[in-house]
Amino acid sequence: MTDQDLFHLLALQQVEGVGDIVAKKLITHCGNAVEVFKTKSSQLASIDGIGSVLLKNLKDKTVFEKAEQELKFIKSNEIDVAYFQDENYPDRLKHCIDGPVLLFTSGNIDLKNKKIISIVGTRKITSYGMEFCRKLIEDLAPLDPVIVSGFAYGVDIFAHQLAMEHDLQTIGVVAHGLNQIYPKDHKKYVAKVEKNGGFMTEFWSTSNPEKENFVRRNRIVAGMTEATIVIESADRGGSLITANIANDYNRDVFAVPGRTTDKYSQGCNNLIKTQKANLLTSAADLVYILNWDIESKAKPVQKQLFVVLENDEQKVYDYLLKNGKELLDIIALRCDFPIYKISGMLLNMELKGVIRPLPGKLFEAI
Known part of the structure; x- marks a missing residue:
């Protein structure tokens, strides 16, 4: 995104009556924020939800003065900006109709391939x-x-x-x-x-x-x-x-x-x-x-020869090894542990690679 694009996006945000949904409509129709301000009112009027009052507000030149001041702040403070059509914009937020057109960020944010x-x-x-x-x-x-x-x-x-x-x-x-x-x-x-x-x-x-x-x-x-x-x-x-x-x-x-x-x-x-x-x-x-993939995070027990299990974990592992696939509730009952404890224990054991989850809240020893 160029400085010119950002400047016009900021100006568009300052137009009275233009929120995120309307801004996206205008940008989609015109191609970008620069073109929104260049496009004739007669053409913009064909967009659903764009009335005479909004068309008049788009002629307000004071929005550019405000945009210029905010752009100076962004540049002088090294603020990162994510535009809703860019790769650095949160992917899931792109699918929200009222998601912000612009997001301002600071720090070291990296959302690629992340849970x-x-x-x-x-x-x-x-x-x-x-x-x-x-x-x-x-x-x-x-x-x-x-x-x-x-x-x-x-x-x-x-x-x-x-x-x-x-x-x-x-x-x-x-x-x-x-x-x-x-x-x-x-x-x-x-x-x-x-x-x-x-x-x-x-x-x-x-x-x-x-x-x-x-x-x-x-x-x-x-x-x-x-x-x-x-x-x-x-x-x-x-x-x-x-x-x-x-x-x-x-x-x-x-x-x-x-x-x-x-x-x-x-x-x-x-x-x-x-x-x-x-x-x-x-x-x-x-x-x-x-449905997060745990197995890819845990080493197979065959390759991890010296897995260290807590006493309670060993009890659960021995039970599953003897009885095969079993429901979480039954494991808790047979091993005499409360549900809240057995759930966390099973996750730890999955991460250690000694058990694996199956559909229907079943677990089995590896």
Whole structure:
């Protein structure tokens, strides 16, 4: 994308009445943003949804002044820009009709051939949520996923921190321009996040973290990822909005169940109850439902002569070796382990290459 293209795209964004959907219509019809401003009104009027008011607004020259200022900011701060038709734009977000025309990024973001998931939840994460999130990312780490979240208090920042602890790429999608950080308390994490991933936003440097921006931000979190995971949530909250958007985009949604009396499990329990989310008890559930290829990550047991199994893992392995293919629930019952524990254990054993998953939540020893 040339500077001229970017300049006209920025100008188009400033035209009153032009949002992402309308901008894409105009660009598709004209070929690019430069041509949008050159094309005669009579020709633009033939586009569905383009009326006289919008055609008049396209003649407003002040949009170029604003675009020039923002372009200076982008260049002077070495901001990377992803255009919705370019290769560096998140692939899944390209399929969202209301995805941003432009994304501004900083850091070292690389989304090529990556498993990308978002982890969201309450800003008042509990010890239960922390422990689950910690175990989840620890178990997923060998698969090298990209962890996306909103860089907010609670679940968001905790997920970012855990991702960095395991040297995973993490992306903070923010609801303001890249000239600031919200919340300010999280400035201390910026350098490390940019080293391990980076920040992404659709908002200009003139945009502050207004309430409505967070809802718009959530569609990027949901749209660019393969699945959205809700760790904890009250019966209302931004993470539930993200989950609903993910459902609208036909993305997989997962929710961590909790006790019915726990305030910050109500939202997750309701998502599961209304079949808007898959029940998530361990990383193994996620890997199974998303059909991630684990076997390619694990060495075959025949070649790995000295596999070290924990005592509990050895018990499960011996059972499968003796009984053959078996359902997860039956393994838990026969080996006397709770479901949440057996799920994580089976994933670890898969990664060690001593068992493999089969359709229908069956497992067998290799």
